[in-house]
Amino acid sequence: MFPDFAKVKRRANRDLLRWVETQVPQLSPLIQGVATLQQHEGEIGKLVRSDGSEATLDYPKSEFKLELSREEMRRFDQRAIQEKLLTLAKEIGGAQVKQMLKVVGEAADSVGNVVHAGGELTPDTFFELFRRVQMDFDPKTLEPKPGLMFVMHPDTAAKIVPKVKEWEKDPAFDAEYKRIVSQNREAWRDREANRKLAC
Amino acid sequence: MIERLIENWLASSGERGYETPFAQVLAAEEHRILQGPVHHPFEHGKDILTISPSGELQAYQLKGPGLTNLEEFEKIQAQLMALAGTAIAHPSVTPPRRADRVFLVTNATLTPPVRDRLEKFNAGNVPLGWPPIEPIEREQLLARFVAAHGQYLPQSLTDVRSLLELYYSDPSELFPVKSFSRFLDGVLPFPPQAASMPECRRAVASATLLTAYAASSWERAENHLCVAQAWLTACVALLRFAAVRGLGENVWRPSYELALESARTMIASLSKEAADAPDLVVPDVMDGTVYPSRALLICGFLGAYLISERTLIDADRSTIAQVETVLRRESKHVRLAGEADVPAFLMVACALGQIGEIPAAEGMVLSLARTLSKANQRHSQAALADPYHDTEQVLLHQIGADSDLDGEQFDGRAYMLHIAIEWLARRLWRQHLASMWSDITHVEFCEFRPSRPDCYLAVSDDQGTLVMWQAGQPQSWAALLAQARELDRSKLPDVLWARRELIPYLPLLFPYRLTSTLASAIDTIAATPQA
Numbered sequence: 157m158f159p160d161f162a163k164v165k166r167r168a169n170r171d172l173l174r175w176v177e178t179q180v181p182q183l184s185p186l187i188q189g190v191a192t193l194q195q196h197e198g199e200i201g202k203l204v205r206s207d208g209s210e211a212t213l214d215y216p217k218s219e220f221k222l223e224l225s226r227e228e229m230r231r232f233d234q235r236a237i238q239e240k241l242l243t244l245a246k247e248i249g250g251a252q253v254k255q256m257l258k259v260v261g262e263a264a265d266s267v268g269n270v271v272h273a274g275g276e277l278t279p280d281t282f283f284e285l286f287r288r289v290q291m292d293f294d295p296k297t298l299e300p301k302p303g304l305m306f307v308m309h310p311d312t313a314a315k316i317v318p319k320v321k322e323w324e325k326d327p328a329f330d331a332e333y334k335r336i337v338s339q340n341r342e343a344w345r346d347r348e349a350n351r352k353l354a355c
Numbered sequence: 356m357i358e359r360l361i362e363n364w365l366a367s368s369g370e371r372g373y374e375t376p377f378a379q380v381l382a383a384e385e386h387r388i389l390q391g392p393v394h395h396p397f398e399h400g401k402d403i404l405t406i407s408p409s410g411e412l413q414a415y416q417l418k419g420p421g422l423t424n425l426e427e428f429e430k431i432q433a434q435l436m437a438l439a440g441t442a443i444a445h446p447s448v449t450p451p452r453r454a455d456r457v458f459l460v461t462n463a464t465l466t467p468p469v470r471d472r473l474e475k476f477n478a479g480n481v482p483l484g485w486p487p488i489e490p491i492e493r494e495q496l497l498a499r500f501v502a503a504h505g506q507y508l509p510q511s512l513t514d515v516r517s518l519l520e521l522y523y524s525d526p527s528e529l530f531p532v533k534s535f536s537r538f539l540d541g542v543l544p545f546p547p548q549a550a551s552m553p554e555c556r557r558a559v560a561s562a563t564l565l566t567a568y569a570a571s572s573w574e575r576a577e578n579h580l581c582v583a584q585a586w587l588t589a590c591v592a593l594l595r596f597a598a599v600r601g602l603g604e605n606v607w608r609p610s611y612e613l614a615l616e617s618a619r620t621m622i623a624s625l626s627k628e629a630a631d632a633p634d635l636v637v638p639d640v641m642d643g644t645v646y647p648s649r650a651l652l653i654c655g656f657l658g659a660y661l662i663s664e665r666t667l668i669d670a671d672r673s674t675i676a677q678v679e680t681v682l683r684r685e686s687k688h689v690r691l692a693g694e695a696d697v698p699a700f701l702m703v704a705c706a707l708g709q710i711g712e713i714p715a716a717e718g719m720v721l722s723l724a725r726t727l728s729k730a731n732q733r734h735s736q737a738a739l740a741d742p743y744h745d746t747e748q749v750l751l752h753q754i755g756a757d758s759d760l761d762g763e764q765f766d767g768r769a770y771m772l773h774i775a776i777e778w779l780a781r782r783l784w785r786q787h788l789a790s791m792w793s794d795i796t797h798v799e800f801c802e803f804r805p806s807r808p809d810c811y812l813a814v815s816d817d818q819g820t821l822v823m824w825q826a827g828q829p830q831s832w833a834a835l836l837a838q839a840r841e842l843d844r845s846k847l848p849d850v851l852w853a854r855r856e857l858i859p860y861l862p863l864l865f866p867y868r869l870t871s872t873l874a875s876a877i878d879t880i881a882a883t884p885q886a
Contacts, residue, residue, distance in 0.1 A: 174762055191766070191767050193768065201821040202822045204825075205824075350829045351796040353788055
């Protein structure tokens with residue numbers, strides 16, 4: 157075995173790993189701002205929702221590969237390594253997004269909080285979506301908090317986004333949208349008022 | 356290699372350093388220990404009393420490595436006369452009588468003049484009918500220590516290395532509770548390893564002796580708290596081994612009691628040191644950065660001691676008074692660094708409650724609930740690290756050094772908030788909780804629930820479950836109160852209920868084991884210590 161500088165490498169690897177971890181949410185915006193938790197022992201987590209329903213977190217294993225040739229290891233090129241790591245970060249982010257959407261989809265299905273557009277998105281189904289989404293509001297401005305987003309395939313988005321932009325020009329559409337936001341604001345107020353210790 | 360370590364340890368230990376291990380050797384040799392190592396004016400030259408396997412009443416006086424010349428021998432002559440000539444008054448010895456055999460134990464090698472003097476001393480006592488004092492010297496001790504381990508000495512090089520690292524540790528460092536616990540788990544033959552009852556007995560004895568070696572660096576430096584942590588870790592490991600193996604008390608109890616007694620002695624020494632000092636300063640320009648954490652660590656153990664001692668019938672009143680002095684003086688200086696500090700914080704509050712400082716106690720837990728409900732809000736930069744990160748790591752992180760916190764987020768959840776809430780609910784602090792409830796609902800509660808009762812005593816549990824939930828919105832006070840008052844005893848191992856004196860110490864060793872159940876158990880034994 158050749159002599160090594162293991163301490164230096166461990167530290168450099170750690171820093172590199174941290175860098176990859178910061179890249180993942182930047183390359184996969186959908187998981188930006190999503191809280192992360194490290195479970196230190198046990199292989200299973202259990203989430204008890206406020207309605208009493210439970211979800212089991214079994215942490216499915218994901219594997220990713222980073223390959224460097226001996227020559228690449230010999231001639232240290234940080235930029236080249238970072239490029240490879242960016243690809244890796246994108247793969248990790250992609251897997252996390254996929255898993256998140258799967259879990260969210262299953263949770264929505266399990267309580268029936270699903271709107272089927274039936275092939276064509278109409279203003280009615282669009283509003284129905286909005287009605288079913290729990291919105292949070294800024295307590296000072298009472299405006300919706302940022303963070304609400306639609307996730308769709310790029311092909312779908314190419315069809316739908318222009319359509320929605322067209323609908324937005326219609327005052328009736330705008331009025332209905334404001335009415336739903338107002339309803340959601342009242343629902344939010346009710347929820348906030350429920351954050352109390354009662355009898 | 357381990358034999359060399361034992362030899363080195365034996366040669367460098369003072370009398371106090373090897374007395375508990377020697378008692379353990381006697382227990383492994385199937386003596387019944389009537390009285391473990393004691394040091395008080397009424398010991399009458401007898402540190403240890405036993406009934407030997409052949410039924411003889413035996414008394415032992417232990418001396419350190421300085422006993423090598425006549426001058427030293429003459430200093431202890433009065434003790435030797437008391438050892439051989441005075442009657443033993445003990446509930447197991449009725450009526451009081453002299454020992455059948457008496458021993459002078461030393462980890463020194465006696466010189467010929469000392470041996471000669473001892474022979475003459477014994478010869479002079481024959482007409483009085485006193486038993487001769489039999490010397491046990493270093494070489495004999497070494498052979499008996501090695502034999503006591505049987506096959507249960509660290510076998511793998513990793514374990515040998517762990518032991519050597521502990522043995523040569525810098526005693527100004529904190530005792531590595533978690534890694535020592537893992538080390539003991541490797542020494543004790545837990546299933547699926549097969550072990551007969553005699554093998555289990557031998558392993559228990561070996562674990563106790565290894566604890567003495569592991570803690571010897573801290574012992575020599577008189578770092579009492581760290582030595583106490585080592586013995587308490589051994590107590591926890593022995594109880595878990597007993598629970599998992601279903602061992603009879605006769606197999607583990609003598610070793611457990613020796614380990615517990617050692618821990619109690621060390622905490623008593625700590626309380627004296629802390630009470631006699633004007634403060635808990637370890638002089639250094641930067642001591643202020645760690646003082647609140649040191650105060651919390653010390654006060655936490657002293658608080659646990661106070662609650663634990665009340666469950667025992669032989670609590671030492673003078674030590675309790677010293678503990679009270681320290682708690683009253685230092686509790687205002689404690690500060691939480693991370694959630695790993697919460698068990699110590701709670702223990703200080705419980706202990707203050709026990710000594711009549713109820714407003715201070717409840718004020719502490721109110722501030723704990725308020726801090727966690729504010730600091731651990733989502734997106735908070737001041738969120739306290741979860742209890743899996745030791746205080747030292749949190750402090751390192753705070754000063755920008757490498758730590759095991761790097762890359763983790765702690766905002767939006769807390770492992771200890773619901774425990775503080777339930778503690779306050781049991782004391783009917785409804786209005787204050789109501790004023791905090793909105794903040795509380797924004798913090799997710801976390802609790803790791805061990806897979807089996809015995810896993811409460813384990814340093815880690817792969818089969819347990821991390822449960823996450825949110826406070827009720829709204830939360831019924833009646834339901835909260837009912838939940839806070841509930842204690843499902845079956846969640847904790849029976850062996851722990853049987854040795855309830857260990858309960859207050861458990862979350863100080865493994866902070867992440869402080870669940871609602873354990874916190875409620877601590878409150879229960881504080882309220883009814885002798886039940």
